[in-house]
Amino acid sequence: QKEVEQNSGPLSVPEGAIASLNCTYSDRGSQSFFWYRQYSGKSPELIMFIYSNGDKEDGRFTAQLNKASQYVSLLIRDSQPSDSATYLCAVRGGSYIPTFGRGTSLIVHP
């Protein structure tokens, strides 16, 4: 069974700090990796996706992928209170059906 593991948290960081969110996956055939943000009571919204080893940057967000270690992470620079949410990692492989982790709760305190 394909598994996607995330620490449920909460991860608490001060405003302005870097938040680091991590995700590991079991299926070596996985090819694309997504980070979603989900505010309490709301639906997930896509932040970034990555499919090549290395880093991908978009504004304050950087996704990092290491396929050999089966590890993907999301860095949020200059964290803001509005970044407080649950961050879901999703992984897609040959079946194209995404598998989601349980999410990591992030709290950014002023």
Place this chain on the structure above:
Amino acid sequence: GAGVSQSPRYKVAKRGQDVALRCDPISGHVSLFWYQQALGQGPEFLTYFQNEAQLDKSGLPSDRFFAERPEGSVSTLKIQRTQQEDSAVYLCASSLVNELYNEQFFGPGTRLTVL
């Protein structure tokens, strides 16, 4: 344009009742997914449609769950003889096509509570 819409937003059912949850995907989106999200968990895949064809229903937890998309647009997820363990948020997502790098757009979800 309009995003994915779902109705009802909230549904309370007595144990044993049948419920029907509706999803209106983004116009023109070929792919439609249903997920179940329990409290504190990530979305769990239920079923996938490409146009009107249900290509994968491996995630449906029991034969009490049934989904259809007869005209390739609106989809309905039906749960028969609801049980307390069915209580969850049911999310619908659509995408233009189902490829590895395509974004899925989620609806607001239907929160089902079975008493």
